[in-house]
Amino acid sequence: MKQRRNTKQRQLVLDAVKAHNDHPSADQVYLDVRAIDNKISRGTVYRNLNLLTQSGEICQIKVPDADRFEYRLDFHHHLLCTKCGAVCDAPLSYHTELDQEMAKKTGYSIKRHQTVFEGLCPNCQHSLK
Known part of the structure; x- marks a missing residue:
């Protein structure tokens, strides 16, 4: 490059x-x-x-x-609030074995995966009450 x-x-x-x-x-x-x-x-x-x-x-x-x-x-996951749009890091471990399993099943050379969990953040949940 x-x-x-x-x-x-x-x-x-x-x-x-x-x-x-x-x-x-x-x-x-x-x-x-x-x-x-x-x-x-x-x-x-x-x-x-x-x-x-x-x-x-x-x-x-x-x-x-x-x-x-x-x-x-570092490889990690995210949370997205579908109401306010806030994005934060998810408190879950990244599992490289998913990358390896996907590579084995598809023939792709997997570098990483990204997971975004969608839902309502605590603030938006509270505003609904």
């Missing part, structure tokens, strides 16, 4: 993702970076999020409506 120089904009995007524990969307990262550098464009932020994901410096979580990003690189 071609060596890319580390730009100020890319570092701002990386720092914005690192500052979050709530798995920000690209728009949230853009707003955070824009507060620091009002000349940065949405396209620059999105392009750098993609580059950082491709290089393995951050992870992208694919959820309905808007993909989310995080700095945590």
Whole structure:
């Protein structure tokens, strides 16, 4: 892969993702970076999020409506609130044997799997009462 120089904009995007524990969307990262550098464009932020994901410096979580990003690189699962859209880490262990079983059954070379559990977070459950 071609060596890319580390730009100020890319570092701002990386720092914005690192500052979050709530798995920000690209728009949230853009707003955070824009507060620091009002000349940065949405396209620059999105392009750098993609580059950082491709290089393995951050992870992208694919959820309905808007993909989310995080700095945590270990393999783990997520929870998604279907009402408010909150995303958080799930307190379950990652099982590599599922990757191995899928590879054996399909012939794919499995790198990892991503699981997103969907439901209502405690706050949204409470607001229904």
